[in-house]
Amino acid sequence: MRALVKAHAEPGLWLQDVPEPEIGINDVLIRVDRTGICGTDLHISNWDAWAQKTVPVGLVIGHEFAGDVVAVGDNVTGFKPGDHVSGEGHLVCGRCRNCMAGRRHLCAHTEGIGVSRTGAFAEYIALPMTNVWHHGANIDRDVASIFDPFGNAVHTALAFPVLGEDVLITGAGPIGAMAAAVVRHAGARHVVITDVNPSRLELARKMGVTRAVDVRTEKLADVQHELGMDEGFDVGLEMSGNASALRDMIANMSHGGKIALLGIPPEEFAIDWNQVVFNMLTIKGIYGREMYETWYAMTVMVQSGLDISPVITHHFSAADHEEAFATAASGEAGKVILHWRD
Numbered sequence: 521m522r523a524l525v526k527a528h529a530e531p532g533l534w535l536q537d538v539p540e541p542e543i544g545i546n547d548v549l550i551r552v553d554r555t556g557i558c559g560t561d562l563h564i565s566n567w568d569a570w571a572q573k574t575v576p577v578g579l580v581i582g583h584e585f586a587g588d589v590v591a592v593g594d595n596v597t598g599f600k601p602g603d604h605v606s607g608e609g610h611l612v613c614g615r616c617r618n619c620m621a622g623r624r625h626l627c628a629h630t631e632g633i634g635v636s637r638t639g640a641f642a643e644y645i646a647l648p649m650t651n652v653w654h655h656g657a658n659i660d661r662d663v664a665s666i667f668d669p670f671g672n673a674v675h676t677a678l679a680f681p682v683l684g685e686d687v688l689i690t691g692a693g694p695i696g697a698m699a700a701a702v703v704r705h706a707g708a709r710h711v712v713i714t715d716v717n718p719s720r721l722e723l724a725r726k727m728g729v730t731r732a733v734d735v736r737t738e739k740l741a742d743v744q745h746e747l748g749m750d751e752g753f754d755v756g757l758e759m760s761g762n763a764s765a766l767r768d769m770i771a772n773m774s775h776g777g778k779i780a781l782l783g784i785p786p787e788e789f790a791i792d793w794n795q796v797v798f799n800m801l802t803i804k805g806i807y808g809r810e811m812y813e814t815w816y817a818m819t820v821m822v823q824s825g826l827d828i829s830p831v832i833t834h835h836f837s838a839a840d841h842e843e844a845f846a847t848a849a850s851g852e853a854g855k856v857i858l859h860w861r862d
């Protein structure tokens with residue numbers, strides 16, 4: 521089968537023929553339909569310092585996907601050929617304290633598909649049945665293929681109650697833009713999103729934000745004043761990984777405000793801890809998706825009218841992966857989808 525492989529310890533990805541995966545008794549074999557390109561995939565393609573120390577050469581990469589079940593192992597119940605599914609890309613141990621307590625997203629032994637084990641940018645992928653998510657009726661096939669990053673957005677957006685609250689999102693990349701639609705759907709009052717890239721701010725406007733703010737030219741304090749918000753944002757979702765974005769967020773929160781951090785900073789940086797202490801802010805880190813409450817929330821929100829499809833801006837055949845990766849890296853795109861059947 522064709523797969524996108526990190527075949528050499530140098531920048532690039534190679535579309536190669538690799539053996540089809542074999543399934544064990546607890547596994548599901550999925551014929552991949554569409555996959556989404558994530559920032560992680562760009563790091564692996566570029567072969568930066570993180571990728572060099574994390575990703576084994578020869579790995580099939582990719583973790584955002586949807587497809588159809590083609591075969592199931594003898595122990596598998598609940599899935600059958602033809603089912604439309606995605607996979608949770610984090611494989612957990614199942615035996616540690618957190619796993620045993622049902623907090624699988626907190627497993628300290630998590631492995632990631634397309635990062636430390638065989639990924640989804642291929643014609644087929646095999647996964648344990650405990651990692652397969654059955655898509656509900658009427659889930660669009662493009663939207664299904666980005667449930668992984670949509671899940672990052674939902675996990676972060678619902679980390680704190682947002683009904684009636686004023687929400688600040690820093691970073692209008694695909695995940696920030698999806699989070700904006702999620703908090704709007706969940707009943708937030710004002711949804712303000714920031715970025716430094718006009719095309720990303722334009723994307724966020726399509727997701728129903730109150731205000732999309734270019735922080736190079738506008739101050740958040742002025743935007744608050746204009747919206748009649750006297751006391752600051754109630755909830756902050758950090759989705760840029762940028763130090764000045766987090767500092768700006770901390771400075772613009774209401775007393776008792778709650779911040780969920782998803783963005784991954786490339787290096788350590790300082791913040792003004794006095795603002796955290798004296799304003800009694802709560803800061804919570806977010807990783808991955810809750811298994812499987814986040815998946816459930818995504819499904820029912822889409823079924824109840826949440827539309828994240830505007831975040832998908834480009835489609836390519838897997839054969840055109842170089843152009844697809846260049847588009848994703850340009851900063852001018854939202855989600856870029858690769859198609860594996862053509």
Ligand code: NAD
Nearest residue numbers: 691693694695714715759760761762765783784806807808
């Ligand atoms: P992205 O890189 O496409 O988007 C980040 C956006 O932040 C960009 O549009 C960029 O222009 C913007 N930005 C840069 N400087 C800014 C500033 N000063 N103020 C406001 N915005 C600024 O990334 P994405 O795919 O949307 O993901 C969002 C973040 O979440 C990334 O940092 C990514 O690494 C991280 N992430 C974390 C997890 C997790 O499990 N914790 C999972 C997926 C992604």
Ligand code: ZN
Nearest residue numbers: 613616619627
């Ligand atoms: Zn575990």
